[in-house]
């Protein structure tokens with residue numbers, strides 16, 4: 213018989229202080245979205261468990277927070293900076309139980325700080341900012357959602373310029389799609405049109421037909437929004 217328990221416990225070792233700790237993950241069959249937005253934001257019914265609440269691991273000992281996408285390398289000097297900026301202020305507490313929205317939000321703030329201090333790839337930081345924006349969207353906090361969509365957009369643009377998506381779950385085309393789509397959502401229509409057009413004509417377009425179709429669809433959406441005279445940048 214399958215367990216009705218929606219969570220499973222994962223054993224981890226802190227990438228910063230090497231101490232072991234446990235964290236929860238939502239089993240995939242308890243996290244089936246009923247709707248996915250054009251920027252890939254999944255929506256879950258009330259009473260379901262949002263896996264994004266458990267995307268970030270927080271070490272209870274030192275406060276270092278990371279996702280599975282973080283590299284295990286610390287650039288020279290970054291450990292000392294993390295010690296001063298995070299660990300020295302950390303009041304020991306566990307994020308290893310069922311999280312409420314406040315704990316989920318805090319876990320992302322911690323991971324964005326830790327990831328910035330250890331100079332994680334922009335593609336990884338963008339993914340954290342995007343998921344944080346999605347939590348605010350579910351909470352109907354439009355102002356905070358836009359703030360973090362903006363930070364995700366900046367990070368995806370940096371990632372695109374420096375091609376630092378290599379070795380992550382992002383491809384060049386998906387990065388371009390996200391720049392287009394987040395620009396559209398933030399009212400930057402010309403930029404959105406530019407990236408969707410570039411994506412459709414990209415030399416790798418044949419390899420990712422789904423992404424190309426999405427870009428075509430969203431190009432039409434943004435062209436219509438632009439015609440209706442939205443805010444221009």
Ligand SMILES: [Zn+2]
Pocket residue numbers: 226227228229230231271272273274275276
């Ligand atoms: Zn630690």
